[in-house]
Amino acid sequence: MSRRFLALAALLVIAPSLQAQGYHLAESYTLGGTGGWDYLSIDTVGNRMFIARSDRVMVVDLAKGTLLGEIAGLRQAHGVAFAPGTGHAFATSGGDSSVVMFDVRTLQVIKRSPAGDDADAIMYDPGSKRVFSFNGDANTASAFDPVSGDPVGTIALGGKPEFGVALGDGTVFVNIEDKGEIVQIDAKRLTVVRRWSIAPCEDPTGLAIDRAHQRLFSVCRNGLMAVSDLLKGKVVTTAPIGMGVDAARFDPATQLAFASNGEGSISVLREVTPDSLVPVTTVATKRGARTMELDLRTHRVYTASADFGPAPAPTEAQPRPRPQQVPGTFALMVLEP
Numbered sequence: 001m002s003r004r005f006l007a008l009a010a011l012l013v014i015a016p017s018l019q020a021q022g023y024h025l026a027e028s029y030t031l032g033g034t035g036g037w038d039y040l041s042i043d044t045v046g047n048r049m050f051i052a053r054s055d056r057v058m059v060v061d062l063a064k065g066t067l068l069g070e071i072a073g074l075r076q077a078h079g080v081a082f083a084p085g086t087g088h089a090f091a092t093s094g095g096d097s098s099v100v101m102f103d104v105r106t107l108q109v110i111k112r113s114p115a116g117d118d119a120d121a122i123m124y125d126p127g128s129k130r131v132f133s134f135n136g137d138a139n140t141a142s143a144f145d146p147v148s149g150d151p152v153g154t155i156a157l158g159g160k161p162e163f164g165v166a167l168g169d170g171t172v173f174v175n176i177e178d179k180g181e182i183v184q185i186d187a188k189r190l191t192v193v194r195r196w197s198i199a200p201c202e203d204p205t206g207l208a209i210d211r212a213h214q215r216l217f218s219v220c221r222n223g224l225m226a227v228s229d230l231l232k233g234k235v236v237t238t239a240p241i242g243m244g245v246d247a248a249r250f251d252p253a254t255q256l257a258f259a260s261n262g263e264g265s266i267s268v269l270r271e272v273t274p275d276s277l278v279p280v281t282t283v284a285t286k287r288g289a290r291t292m293e294l295d296l297r298t299h300r301v302y303t304a305s306a307d308f309g310p311a312p313a314p315t316e317a318q319p320r321p322r323p324q325q326v327p328g329t330f331a332l333m334v335l336e337p
Contacts, residue, residue: 023268023283023301027334029065031058034327039079039121039247040293040302043089043104049293049332050089051304052077057091059107060332062295069107074100081122081131083146090131090144092119099133099142101149111149115142121163127170128187134161134174141174143190153190157183163247165209165216173230175204175218182207182216182228196233201226206248208257213274219248219259225269227277236275241267242282246290251299254337256280260303262290266335283335301335 035054042049048068049060057071057080075095082089082104091100093112097119101111116135119142124131130152131144141155141164157176161183164174172185176195180202184193198204203221210217215236216228224238225248244262250271251258257277259267264287268280289305307329312321 208250249294260292
């Protein structure tokens with residue numbers, strides 16, 4: 001093998017690592033408004049970001065970083081999923097255990113359908129052409145028709161679900177937070193196919209998928225990212241991440257995995273081989289920025305948070321009070337490679 005070829009091979013190996021090390025906070029768009037927030041969901045067709053925000057969903061123009069509109073009438077909004085080809089999107093409203101269908105173009109609410117208690121994460125499965133909400137307190141997943149918005153079934157999951165991902169053939173995977181497991185679902189038959197432990201991961205939240213290598217990336221509240229072989233149903237490796245994590249993403253073009261941590265950071269890791277995951281860099285964000293979204297077109301990573309004041313004094317009713325959000329400081333942050 002020539003030296004020139006060896007040098008080229010070495011460059012190809014380290015290129016994703018160099019790209020990851022270049023991730024930095026490039027923009028911060030102040031959106032303001034009151035209330036907490038949860039999942040971020042990108043509409044690649046309209047180049048918009050949808051942010052679940054307490055009693056509404058905020059819609060942001062990604063080209064300008066400005067607020068385009070809001071979808072009102074939710075209670076404890078958690079997430080948004082888009083149903084391609086229908087013109088519809090769906091948002092979970094955990095406070096009243098419902099899912100709201102709205103028009104993607106006009107942002108007008110079309111229908112509200114019942115889901116399980118604490119409807120939280122939500123996703124669209126292209127294999128079954130169904131929308132699924134994952135209902136934390138009910139320990140279930142609810143399935144919906146993306147055209148009519150009607151419920152079509154419920155799946156008992158045997159534990160508290162968090163985020164879910166689709167393989168693309170009608171197979172769905174979801175983290176079970178209180179059991180430290182992954183559950184595999186047949187989205188067409190609405191049944192649980194199998195489950196497996198992802199120990200030493202504890203309290204898994206976000207989940208991402210590498211479809212080409214059949215790997216799942218679970219982010220865990222004990223500071224780990226656990227990688228599972230989805231064919232064998234077992235953990236193949238783990239790697240350290242930050243604390244207070246809530247979301248995970250994977251970029252197949254760069255082989256980079258991301259974890260957004262409420263401590264104020266995003267952990268960037270590289271899938272060296274399907275069974276090897278190594279930390280590459282940690283990007284500082286802002287305290288409370290625990291959720292995120294990845295744009296596969298630009299490789300930009302988005303997260304959101306606000307400024308906080310000091311926490312109130314503990315009381316018997318609130319032994320661990322949360323710090324108060326500084327009004328008008330909520331912002332969408334953009335990380336670029």
